[in-house]
Amino acid sequence: MNTIEKQETMTRDYAAQAALLKALAHPTRLAILYILRNGSHCVCHIESCLGHRQAYVSQQLSVLREAGLVQITRTGWNIYYAVSNPAIFSVLEQIQAITGSEVVPTFTPPRHCSCPECQTTSKKC
Numbered sequence: 555m556n557t558i559e560k561q562e563t564m565t566r567d568y569a570a571q572a573a574l575l576k577a578l579a580h581p582t583r584l585a586i587l588y589i590l591r592n593g594s595h596c597v598c599h600i601e602s603c604l605g606h607r608q609a610y611v612s613q614q615l616s617v618l619r620e621a622g623l624v625q626i627t628r629t630g631w632n633i634y635y636a637v638s639n640p641a642i643f644s645v646l647e648q649i650q651a652i653t654g655s656e657v658v659p660t661f662t663p664p665r666h667c668s669c670p671e672c673q674t675t676s677k678k679c
Contacts, residue, residue, distance in 0.1 A: 577621035594636035596669040
């Protein structure tokens with residue numbers, strides 16, 4: 555591999571890392587990841603936990619999905635989101651250690667989540 559190829563590879567690697575960090579650089583996206591720490595959830599559940607409109611939550615989930623941080627599973631009409639790689643939680647813990655702020659998420663419990671999974675189980679945020 556010549557010097558130019560090495561530089562191109564290094565630039566690509568840094569760009570991928572920067573894209574990941576950019577996806578993490580939003581309070582709502584971090585909150586979504588904390589919600590997903592307990593397992594997969596539907597958009598309506600995340601929406602209810604955060605108190606944001608569905609369109610806004612979907613937009614943030616789209617950014618996380620494009621960054622490869624979350625994945626979807628379809629069950630009939632419902633779409634459930636889950637963390638793609640649990641190693642992201644180690645990254646979030648390191649960020650907390652660096653900033654000196656331990657995030658203890660407090661979410662509003664779902665009030666009106668009507669998906670089948672939330673109806674059969676008492677999922678919490």
